[in-house]
Amino acid sequence: MNRIEQQMQNLQRRGEKAMITYITAGLPDLETTKKLLKAQAQAGVDVVELGIPFSDPIADGPVIQDASFRSIQNGTNVENVFGMVDELRQTCEVPIVFMMYYNTALHYGLEAFVDQCVRTGVDGLIIPDLPLEEQGELRAILDQKDGAPILIQLVSPVSKERIPMILKQARGFVYCVSSMGVTGQKADFHKNILAYLREVKAASNIPIMLGFGIRRAADVGPMRELVDGAIIGSYFIQLMEESGFDEQTAKEYVSTFKRELNAFAYEPELERKSTSDLEQFIEEQGIQLRY
Amino acid sequence: MERYYGSYGGQFVAESLMNTLKELETAFEQAIQDKGFMEEYAYYLKEYVGRETPLYYAKRLSERFGTKIYLKREDLNHTGAHKINNVIGQLLLAKRMGKKKVIAETGAGQHGVATATGAALFQMDCTVYMGKEDVARQALNVFRMEMLGAKVVSVESGSNTLKDATNEAIRTWAKTAEDTFYVIGSAVGPHPYPRMVKEFQRIISKEARAQILEKEHRLPDVVIACVGGGSNAIGMFAEFLDDPSVELIGVEAAGLGIETGQHASAMALGKPGTLHGMKSYLLQDQDGNVQLAHSISAGLDYPGVGPEHAYLKDSGRASYVSATDKEAMDALKVLCETEGIIPAIESAHALAYAFKKARTMTQDQTMIVCLSGRGDKDVNTVADYFAGKGYMN
Numbered sequence: 001m002n003r004i005e006q007q008m009q010n011l012q013r014r015g016e017k018a019m020i021t022y023i024t025a026g027l028p029d030l031e032t033t034k035k036l037l038k039a040q041a042q043a044g045v046d047v048v049e050l051g052i053p054f055s056d057p058i059a060d061g062p063v064i065q066d067a068s069f070r071s072i073q074n075g076t077n078v079e080n081v082f083g084m085v086d087e088l089r090q091t092c093e094v095p096i097v098f099m100m101y102y103n104t105a106l107h108y109g110l111e112a113f114v115d116q117c118v119r120t121g122v123d124g125l126i127i128p129d130l131p132l133e134e135q136g137e138l139r140a141i142l143d144q145k146d147g148a149p150i151l152i153q154l155v156s157p158v159s160k161e162r163i164p165m166i167l168k169q170a171r172g173f174v175y176c177v178s179s180m181g182v183t184g185q186k187a188d189f190h191k192n193i194l195a196y197l198r199e200v201k202a203a204s205n206i207p208i209m210l211g212f213g214i215r216r217a218a219d220v221g222p223m224r225e226l227v228d229g230a231i232i233g234s235y236f237i238q239l240m241e242e243s244g245f246d247e248q249t250a251k252e253y254v255s256t257f258k259r260e261l262n263a264f265a266y267e268p269e270l271e272r273k274s275t276s277d278l279e280q281f282i283e284e285q286g287i288q289l290r291y
Numbered sequence: 292m293e294r295y296y297g298s299y300g301g302q303f304v305a306e307s308l309m310n311t312l313k314e315l316e317t318a319f320e321q322a323i324q325d326k327g328f329m330e331e332y333a334y335y336l337k338e339y340v341g342r343e344t345p346l347y348y349a350k351r352l353s354e355r356f357g358t359k360i361y362l363k364r365e366d367l368n369h370t371g372a373h374k375i376n377n378v379i380g381q382l383l384l385a386k387r388m389g390k391k392k393v394i395a396e397t398g399a400g401q402h403g404v405a406t407a408t409g410a411a412l413f414q415m416d417c418t419v420y421m422g423k424e425d426v427a428r429q430a431l432n433v434f435r436m437e438m439l440g441a442k443v444v445s446v447e448s449g450s451n452t453l454k455d456a457t458n459e460a461i462r463t464w465a466k467t468a469e470d471t472f473y474v475i476g477s478a479v480g481p482h483p484y485p486r487m488v489k490e491f492q493r494i495i496s497k498e499a500r501a502q503i504l505e506k507e508h509r510l511p512d513v514v515i516a517c518v519g520g521g522s523n524a525i526g527m528f529a530e531f532l533d534d535p536s537v538e539l540i541g542v543e544a545a546g547l548g549i550e551t552g553q554h555a556s557a558m559a560l561g562k563p564g565t566l567h568g569m570k571s572y573l574l575q576d577q578d579g580n581v582q583l584a585h586s587i588s589a590g591l592d593y594p595g596v597g598p599e600h601a602y603l604k605d606s607g608r609a610s611y612v613s614a615t616d617k618e619a620m621d622a623l624k625v626l627c628e629t630e631g632i633i634p635a636i637e638s639a640h641a642l643a644y645a646f647k648k649a650r651t652m653t654q655d656q657t658m659i660v661c662l663s664g665r666g667d668k669d670v671n672t673v674a675d676y677f678a679g680k681g682y683m684n
Binding site for chain 2: 057
């Protein structure tokens, strides 16, 4: 079974929420990336997203743009990331998702790329510039290979009538983008986030994860009954940079976030609250709602 | 509406833009079938832009190179280039869609100036994204945009040039699409942009085809235009695509020479890839990262090319060649001295190849060269180049 699906099943059985982190591969070098992934796995991270740096990351904000730029300067490319994953897999089974741009796979050759994912143990792909309509070519290859990674589907606050169509193709988890635009920015969620999350939740039979702009567990607290987990990207990278890519800091961050995320008491109240009451509650937590 | 040209084109953008693109496509389709809309567009092209532009028979050039050379004078448009044709069309569409804010990307600043001009005309709020490097080397155009009331944002990311300004415009658009219209300046980007830009530049060949039939009573043998993203070329080719006897030639920038690696010829050496929402020929390094283009002409300094050109190349309907910085600058000088016209350096690339091609043609054959813009903006670059100081682009 695919590691992501296995992990999601385990979490669901235990009634836990998932924590997913993102780091740009090769920052400051691939050896450190490997150590950081291992440290996070030990601290209980559920899935790791590994950013394959690309020269023109149109879905990313300044933090990840800058991280990608420097990683490329360091010589990171998809080939040596595969090498690193291959080594990591000897001792670590954490589910790995590549967060990448389509051109990287296209240039590598889609079939060769998928083969390498299967061989090294990459479990999922997030490709933000590959919307549903453009997935056919890649999907045809993924569908015919045993053990091929899952193409993770993204939905946004303005997806609306596209949601059911997108979910039909989704496996593993659904990546719910919290705001319009790009990764990073502080917890400014889209003004209609609640209606949107409720819509996705109602339509989805797989876990839904909230990403973009999340820093701490409290940011998702008010929405905890609507999502199955959170994805932390830009903030985690900043934390890593500030700590000099310290493994201990990574571990502490992951275990604290996970603990806090799962310590929220179940509040059926939250599920029943009207959207406007919940909006008020969210803003009381210091989270801005806007687009 | 078809999203692809063969295997090129498509919509390689974030999910959050897909509904916006759909909305745009629908609005565009309805607009171009609406007589009122097209009449308004025609009105502004005539009364504001100054169309139609002449198809000028360049007698002395023709004598010198041995075939009849006609110049389609897009340089005589308001703001000095063909860019304004498309800007007027897109801004009228934005207005029709009820958007009051527009954003644009610009490299050398020509599209930025055209967008700022149109935004002033239609009283829209305009922000132009421009790479930090370009802001420094095109200070005069930054000033022009500001005079016209636009805000210019200096983009510091990646290579700090057009490609990065475009990325930033796309990112901003993804954030603000609910009330903002993105005016793309070339025949690039996600569907429906390449189609839209072609539609609003089609006027170039519509006029030229009628003009040459009137003057020569037959179709031209050859039509030549320069290609960066490819907007003047697609406009120049559009009405000739179904005339198989007309040879269509696009001229890319070869910079210091294709063999040096310092060039902007996506179709000479690029391979298909995705950038700025489209799949097309793209200059890439061995890891699939986008390679920086290089040309003395800022307007041709783009690592990709519009998807329809990629398709026309593969299908053989058009051929694509290139001209080096030196060839273009020599041709620029020839046009100045022979005909008293200072062309934009972009257009000089088309001229450079046209002169070569003319020598293989006969005296009673005809050729149209798209003179896409005037060279006023380039005089500093030209002066530096001929003084042997090199150039900054």
